[in-house]
Amino acid sequence: AQTVTQSQPEMSVQEAETVTLSCTYDTSESDYYLFWYKQPPSRQMILVIRQEAYKQQNATENRFSVNFQKAAKSFSLKISDSQLGDAAMYFCAYRSGGWETSGSRLTFGEGTQLTVNP
């Protein structure tokens, strides 16, 4: 079974600075998708960014970007110009690209709690 590991339980950053959250995963598959989700205090899960494994180009969404290292099985999230509203729990997630039943399984890491200091 695939596993997702986030080794940083907590991170902090100064407002307007840049922070990088780490994620590694274990899989033997070549076709898969990776995601970063944000969970603010409201506990609503919000999709931040996604990456298809077959794409070499790193995904970018405004101030959020990823560093996808397929060979190293690493998928880090960079938040630039951090804002107070970025404070939340961030989860890394993996999903197989297969069309069979297992392709629906979505596996999450343990999360990283990000604090943004004014």
Place this chain on the structure above:
Amino acid sequence: DGGITQSPKYLFRKEGQNVTLSCEQNLNHDAMYWYRQDPGQGLRLIYYSQIVNDFQKGDIAEGYSVSREKKESFPLTVTSAQKNPTAFYLCASRITDRGGAFFGQGTRLTVV
């Protein structure tokens, strides 16, 4: 507006009683999921369903049951066999393509 609706937001039950959590989506999504989240922890997969009348056990299915009779609905029953049911439960759905999953607002279940 399209979205995923979980109800109720807060639920209290006595120990030994079964309870059913509702999850409805009008996004025409094929796949649906149930996750459990304990304080300060990640999301653990309980059950998931890719199509109507089919579902698969996740990592912590013991003490839970689901049904998928309609595409829009994926209710979760927490049975008396679940030893520690107090938790935050999240439902999600995803169209069968390369996209991510969308989540409901969650149900906080407290068993006393």
